[in-house]
Amino acid sequence: xxxxxxxxxxxxxxxxxxxxxxxxxxxxxxxxxxxxxxxxxxxxxxxxxxxxxxxxxxxxxxxxxxxxxxxxxxxxxxxxxxxxxxxxxxxxxxxxxxxxxxxxxxxxxxxxxxxxxxxxxxxxxxxxxxxxxxxxxxxxxxxxxxxxxxxxxxxxxxxxxxxxxxxxxxxxxxxxxxxxxxxxxxxxxxxxxxxxxxxxxxxxxxxxxxxxxxxxxxxxxxxxxxxxxxxxxxxxxxxxxxxxxxxxxxxxxxxxxxxxxxxxxxxxxxxxxxxxxxxx
Amino acid sequence: xxxxxxxxxxxxxxxxxxxxxxxxxxxxxxxxxxxxxxxxxxxxxxxxxxxxxxxxxxxxxxxxxxxxxxxxxx
Numbered sequence: 138x139x140x141x142x143x144x145x146x147x148x149x150x151x152x153x154x155x156x157x158x159x160x161x162x163x164x165x166x167x168x169x170x171x172x173x174x175x176x177x178x179x180x181x182x183x184x185x186x187x188x189x190x191x192x193x194x195x196x197x198x199x200x201x202x203x204x205x206x207x208x209x210x211x212x213x214x215x216x217x218x219x220x221x222x223x224x225x226x227x228x229x230x231x232x233x234x235x236x237x238x239x240x241x242x243x244x245x246x247x248x249x250x251x252x253x254x255x256x257x258x259x260x261x262x263x264x265x266x267x268x269x270x271x272x273x274x275x276x277x278x279x280x281x282x283x284x285x286x287x288x289x290x291x292x293x294x295x296x297x298x299x300x301x302x303x304x305x306x307x308x309x310x311x312x313x314x315x316x317x318x319x320x321x322x323x324x325x326x327x328x329x330x331x332x333x334x335x336x337x338x339x340x341x342x343x344x345x346x347x348x349x350x351x352x353x354x355x356x357x358x359x360x361x362x363x364x365x366x367x368x369x370x371x372x373x374x375x376x377x378x379x380x381x382x383x384x385x386x387x388x389x390x391x392x393x394x395x396x397x398x399x400x401x402x403x404x405x406x407x408x409x410x411x412x413x414x415x416x417x
Numbered sequence: 418x419x420x421x422x423x424x425x426x427x428x429x430x431x432x433x434x435x436x437x438x439x440x441x442x443x444x445x446x447x448x449x450x451x452x453x454x455x456x457x458x459x460x461x462x463x464x465x466x467x468x469x470x471x472x473x474x475x476x477x478x479x480x481x482x483x484x485x486x487x488x489x490x491x
Contacts, residue, residue, distance in 0.1 A: 162434060163447035198425075198436040199450045231451065233460045261452065262469040264462075 139336050139345065142365030148406035149398050150367040150414055152189040152225065152346060153182035153387050157373030159260075161199035165376035165383045170195045172207070176214025179222055181388035182371075186395040188411035189223040189250065190215060191288075191369065194241070203230055203237040209244045221408040223417060225250035225288060228276050231258070231266040238272070242279050249417050251280055252316075253287040255296035255303070258323045270306075273299070277307055286417055288346065289315040293325045297338045304340055312416055313343040316369060319357050320350030327353040332360055344414070350374050358394045362401050367414075370394050420464035420471055423456040443474040 155178045156169050169178040179190045192215070194207040212224055226241040226248040242251055253276055258266040280287050287309070289300055300315055317335045319327035325335060327349055339345060347361025347368050348354075354375040358368040370390040378384040378393075395405050406414060422444075425437035432447065439453035440446070454460060455468045464471045 159449055159451045161438075161450045163432065163438065163449065166432070195450065198434075198438050200439065200453045201450055232454065232462055261455075263467045264455070 139365035140363075143363060143401075143403065144365075146402070146404065147365065148404040148410050148414065149362055150189060150346070150406045150411045151187045151391060151394060151398075152191055152367070152369040152371075153179075153187040153391050154191040154348075154369055154371035154373035155179060155182070155387050156193050156195065158193040158195070158201045158227070158229070158231075159373075160376065161195070163199075165372060167384065167386055168372045168376065169387070170199045171197055172210040172214040175211050176216075176218040178387045179215040180218030181386060182391045183219045183222045183408070185388040185391040186405045187222070187391045188406050188408045189225050189415075190219075191225045191227065191252065191371070191373070193227045193229075193373070201230070201233070203233060203240050205240045205243045208241045208248075212244050212248070223250060223408060223411055223415075224248045225252065227252045229254055229266060229290075231260050232264050235272055235275070238276060239279055242276075242283055242285060247283040247285050249412075250286045250288050250415070251276075252290050253277060253280070254290045254292070255299040255315075256292060258292050270299075270302070273303065274306060277303065281307075286310070286314070286415060289313065290318060291315050291325075291335065292318050292323055294331070294335060294338070297335060300343075301340060310416060311342060312414075313340055314346065314415055315339060315343055316346040316348050317366075318348045318350070319353055324350065327357060329360065332357065333364070336364060336366070348374060351377070352380065354390070355393065355397075359397050359401075362394070362398045362403055368394055368398075419458055420456045420468065422471060422474065423453075423464075441470060444470055 169175045194202040228238045230238045254268045345366045349357030361368040422442045426440040427437045439448045455462045
């Protein structure tokens with residue numbers, strides 16, 4: 138049970154989701170969009186205690202970009218501003234052609250990690266991020282070929298079945314790493330009982346990351362720390378520090394969750410520890 | 418073809434940006450970057466079918482013009 142990891146004092150891996158692809162500077166002007174801004178933000182969150190940065194690519198006007206070249210520019214900037222942070226690319230791309238979702242895997246070097254959405258997700262009134270099993274398998278196979286560790290994104294409890302299904306279809310290296318996501322819409326309803334249920338239904342030995350959208354970011358990160366999981370915070374998922382107060386930076390959100398972990402007695406993993414924990 | 422309500426602005430309503438951003442003239446606000454893909458009809462998206470904001474305002478426009486026509490007919 139994951140609580141044992143808390144009692145054992147296992148370090149917590151903090152991921153910072155720096156930019157995302159849905160909202161942008163129109164929601165919070167402090168959200169980084171250009172490669173230079175994302176690189177600088179990565180340096181700040183690493184200094185604050187994050188060991189993994191989750192990145193999407195954008196055009197200079199904030200709109201979504203998918204090209205390998207754009208991800209390469211972002212990674213180059215991240216490496217200029219950081220010492221040793223783990224780079225995790227998205228492969229999400231609502232409504233964009235499936236082939237574009239593979240492009241983020243083809244940087245040189247490839248990212249150490251990449252997200253792998255485990256099923257469909259509705260957006261707005263009329264869009265869906267499809268994530269068929271064929272798409273999941275194809276993305277996973279390219280990750281495996283390139284030595285990229287998947288971060289399995291579990292948008293709701295049905296996707297827990299898909300995690301088990303993927304393990305039946307493919308041989309994933311240990312430890313399996315799944316991000317449990319809580320929020321509105323298609324996501325699991327953000328309630329503590331649902332969090333515990335999701336943790337309880339993960340494959341044996343799997344590690345989990347905890348992601349709450351918006352106002353749920355801090356409470357669910359706290360539960361993640363308390364129940365032996367890892368945590369993801371950042372402006373991709375939440376643009377506020379508290380109600381009505383826009384966050385100043387990604388680093389501000391990381392600093393807060395590091396303080397929470399410290400108060401609860403969990404060491405925050407440095408980048409070397411994170412690589413060891415995640416099997417990178 | 419992009420949405421007729423789409424424009425690109427560097428500033429509006431007290432917000433300003435280095436790069437011109439997608440702005441919805443119907444809602445009078447900057448739109449989320451993901452929604453800008455609908456505005457621009459990228460990736461086989463179609464603002465007329467896929468954007469609830471366009472549909473709401475286009476429907477309102479049709480209703481207004483229908484009303485004018487009915488008045489004229491009367």
